[in-house]
Amino acid sequence: MATQPQKKRTREPQEVRRAALINATLEVVAEHGLSNVTSQKVAAAANMTAAMVNFHFSGKTALLxxxxxxxxxxxxxxxxxxxxxxxxxxxxxxxxxxxxSLSELLFDHRKTALWYAFYSESRSREDYTRICEEHDEAYYAAYYAPIEALCAAEDRPMNPRAITLGIIGIMEHASQTLLVNPDYDRETSIEESMNFLKSVFSKW
Incomplete structure (x- = not known):
């Protein structure tokens, strides 16, 4: 009898499990805080065993x-x-x-809780800087470039850095509000952000 060729194993199940564990980690951090995260809590939230955390991420720290x-x-x-x-x-x-920035995808209570958990705890701040420093710089640069272009079109001296920090600050405030109020209306922050920009640039 001819031997049937073996089917190649797909990576999808592993990637699906990794995604489920990451999603569960967001839930656990938002509910319990960073210092109270355990492999057992994450595994339970993902409907898996703690051994699966070690298999896919070699432990809690790597998963975080x-x-x-x-x-x-x-x-x-x-x-x-x-x-x-x-x-x-x-x-x-x-x-x-x-x-x-204020979309339902990104303006998410769980993701906001993760950002602030890493940034606020001294033991995790170095990890935040190592992982997110380039992302933070790219975020600032994304706003700075069009703001600089609008400043150049004005007939008066403008400070693009100050304006960039201003609009980012408005959204930081929105994130802080979302952190304590998961039902916070993001449309309010969108309106405030756009009103700020329109008030700054006379040629909007």
């Missing part, structure tokens, strides 16, 4: 770092796509960026 990197990569890639789709108009670029 992978979760932060996933959220950071998603954040920057989504903003990059928003800029590409906006075209060459600085106004359209900024409008697209604001809507993206």
């Amino acid at each position: 770092h992978a979760t932060l990197k996933f959220v950071a990569d998603e954040f920057i890639e989504t903003h990059k796509k928003a800029l590409e789709e906006a075209g060459n108009s600085p106004q359209e670029q900024l409008t697209s960026l604001v809507n993206t």
